Amino acid sequence: MEQVEITKGSDIGLHTQELTLNMGPQHPATHGVLRLFLELDGEVVKRCTPHVGYLHRGIEKLSESRAYPSVMPLTDRLDYISSMINNIGYCIAVERLMGIEPPPRAKYIRTLLAELTRISSHLLWLATHALDIGAMTVFLYCFREREQILGMFEDVIGARLTVSYPRIGGVRCDITDGFLEGVGRFIDEFPSRIVEYETLIDKNRIWLQRTKGIGVISGEEAVRWGLTGATLRGSGINYDVRKKMPYDAYDEIEFDVPLGQNGDVYDRYRCRMEEMRQSVRIIQQCIEKMPKGEVLSKDAPDLDMNPKGHKRLEPEMSLWSANVSFSNEYTTTPKGELYSAVEAPKGELGFYIVSDGTGRPYRMRVRSPSFVHAAAIPRLCQGHMIADVIAVIGTIDIVMGECDR
Amino acid sequence: MTFRDLINKALFIEILKGLALTLKVFLTKPVTIKYPHEKRPVSSGFRGRHAMVRDPQTGKELCVACMKCAMVCPSQCIYIKYTGAEGEPRELTKYEIEAYRCIYCGYCVEVCPMNAIVLTEHYEYASYKRQDNYFDKERLLKNWDEHIKSLKATSYSNKFWKPLGIDIGRLPANKRQAEVELKGLSKDDLSQNIKEA
Ligand code: SF4
Ligand code: SF4
Numbered sequence: 001m002e003q004v005e006i007t008k009g010s011d012i013g014l015h016t017q018e019l020t021l022n023m024g025p026q027h028p029a030t031h032g033v034l035r036l037f038l039e040l041d042g043e044v045v046k047r048c049t050p051h052v053g054y055l056h057r058g059i060e061k062l063s064e065s066r067a068y069p070s071v072m073p074l075t076d077r078l079d080y081i082s083s084m085i086n087n088i089g090y091c092i093a094v095e096r097l098m099g100i101e102p103p104p105r106a107k108y109i110r111t112l113l114a115e116l117t118r119i120s121s122h123l124l125w126l127a128t129h130a131l132d133i134g135a136m137t138v139f140l141y142c143f144r145e146r147e148q149i150l151g152m153f154e155d156v157i158g159a160r161l162t163v164s165y166p167r168i169g170g171v172r173c174d175i176t177d178g179f180l181e182g183v184g185r186f187i188d189e190f191p192s193r194i195v196e197y198e199t200l201i202d203k204n205r206i207w208l209q210r211t212k213g214i215g216v217i218s219g220e221e222a223v224r225w226g227l228t229g230a231t232l233r234g235s236g237i238n239y240d241v242r243k244k245m246p247y248d249a250y251d252e253i254e255f256d257v258p259l260g261q262n263g264d265v266y267d268r269y270r271c272r273m274e275e276m277r278q279s280v281r282i283i284q285q286c287i288e289k290m291p292k293g294e295v296l297s298k299d300a301p302d303l304d305m306n307p308k309g310h311k312r313l314e315p316e317m318s319l320w321s322a323n324v325s326f327s328n329e330y331t332t333t334p335k336g337e338l339y340s341a342v343e344a345p346k347g348e349l350g351f352y353i354v355s356d357g358t359g360r361p362y363r364m365r366v367r368s369p370s371f372v373h374a375a376a377i378p379r380l381c382q383g384h385m386i387a388d389v390i391a392v393i394g395t396i397d398i399v400m401g402e403c404d405r
Numbered sequence: 406m407t408f409r410d411l412i413n414k415a416l417f418i419e420i421l422k423g424l425a426l427t428l429k430v431f432l433t434k435p436v437t438i439k440y441p442h443e444k445r446p447v448s449s450g451f452r453g454r455h456a457m458v459r460d461p462q463t464g465k466e467l468c469v470a471c472m473k474c475a476m477v478c479p480s481q482c483i484y485i486k487y488t489g490a491e492g493e494p495r496e497l498t499k500y501e502i503e504a505y506r507c508i509y510c511g512y513c514v515e516v517c518p519m520n521a522i523v524l525t526e527h528y529e530y531a532s533y534k535r536q537d538n539y540f541d542k543e544r545l546l547k548n549w550d551e552h553i554k555s556l557k558a559t560s561y562s563n564k565f566w567k568p569l570g571i572d573i574g575r576l577p578a579n580k581r582q583a584e585v586e587l588k589g590l591s592k593d594d595l596s597q598n599i600k601e602a
């Protein structure tokens with residue numbers, strides 16, 4: 001894309017000075033409460049400083065005073081658009097810490113719902129990204145489909161956004177066959193919807209001019225900035241936690257990782273659109289392969305886990321006796337520390353847990369993709385016009401709930 | 406640029422395709438629900454306003470003040486006080502839920518061994534007074550009465566009392582048969598009980 005020639009005031013003898021501008025924290029296009037401190041020369045961004053922390057709720061600190069199962073609903077509030085994947089990420093981290101293996105059915109359910117969440121998150125991203133750039137219609141269409149997904153979540157667990165569905169060692173309740181049929185119907189129809197969105201913007205010349213050649217970052221540099229997810233894959237680096245460190249049922253399921261080439265806003269857009277198609281593929285396989293059986297592991301801690309540790313369910317017990325069917329010893333959480341990551345729609349979502357052997361995390365640190373990506377905003381909007389800053393914020397799909405925690 | 410691309414560009418083909426699509430959607434039935442006038446159906450098990458189950462036999466709450474819900478609550482917004490010596494049945498003297506702080510996770514419903522607390526499907530409880538959503542025991546029981554009045558069924562069971570697919574050996578005895586009969590008392594009896602309480 002050729003650089004536009006701008007006549008500067010100073011060239012024709014006018015007095016000019018740099019302008020500082022606060023974009024946000026109450027700006028509709030900053031996706032929450034991101035504040036960008038921009039120093040402008042005319043319309044060109046000279047320097048950009050992101051200020052974060054307006055949505056800080058101390059989730060990491062709060063989790064230190066709650067038992068492991070009670071921390072899980074807090075993780076809903078990280079990236080509230082894809083709460084299911086946050087829950088799963090947290091549960092997997094604690095499972096790895098405690099050495100619990102969820103049963104196969106639970107793994108498949110989680111995989112299926114995680115991919116539905118990915119679709120709903122990408123739909124919201126596409127909706128707001130397109131709206132920021134000026135395509136209002138896509139916004140409305142995306143919300144139409146997203147509503148269907150949220151309705152399905154409501155059927156399963158009784159909440160639409162902050163689901164708290166998984167549980168350490170499995171999931172909180174089973175899904176029904178009727179639900180699977182509903183998902184099947186949605187999945188059959190959804191690819192044609194993706195085509196609709198693409199009809200509207202894929203080759204639209206305004207869209208192309210606003211996205212091609214904007215926010216370019218090379219693969220090598222993207223790795224150095226710590227970018228992950230579609231933001232990294234748009235630059236052609238093949239890194240997907242689902243492939244590199246498989247969790248849940250991803251190692252038994254076939255899917256491709258879409259890659260971009262140029263590392264600009266348009267390529268990242270293409271990556272996410274293809275990812276939605278891959279999610280459809282994953283969901284189809286999950287429905288086909290869905291095993292029967294348990295949804296909660298025998299070793300799973302109870303919800304009201306004692307801070308001392310948890311009691312194991314005895315395998316041999318009489319079903320209808322009112323006697324306590326738990327072993328009398330506490331299985332304590334091993335001491336130590338652990339990092340575990342999942343592929344959230346935004347990028348790599350990691351949980352780092354330090355355990356001192358009690359039923360509460362001694363320290364929990366969340367490696368949230370949005371926080372890392374926020375740091376790269378100045379690099380991405382270097383030398384661009386102020387309107388492109390909006391496109392850059394959209395392209396990294398930032399959610400401040402996760403960034404500030 | 407091929408000839409085809411040139412034609413596409415000159416004739417605004419892509420834009421026209423987009424406009425054809427929007428025209429098509431314009432002619433289909435809208436998916437919007439005009440909210441205060443129309444309401445979308447809520448699926449059963451939706452996590453809405455709290456209520457305390459009123460025992461159809463005694464007309465009182467079922468809670469035994471075991472403190473499990475207060476312990477597990479992630480936002481710690483349940484306040485319970487009780488009397489009773491060690492080893493004797495506890496008498497509940499205070500049970501309050503601060504709904505403003507509740508995050509509607511449903512953990513209290515799931516851990517309660519007596520099925521005494523429930524998140525009902527009722528979701529419209531915005532109010533002009535803060536006090537209205539600070540539920541004390543009477544208010545919670547009243548929520549339950551309102552809830553079952555809207556039910557038109559003879560029994561009620563909540564999704565979280567006995568979660569689907571969870572090993573029955575995990576559940577305390579009362580949760581294995583998780584259903585309340587709503588028939589036990591007629592409406593007059595209920596209002597009688599409310600007066601007595
Ligand atoms: S739903 Fe969750 S946050 Fe609300 S009172 Fe129950 S346990 Fe506490
Ligand atoms: S868990 Fe149930 S019985 Fe125990 S205090 Fe809470 S409401 Fe009462």
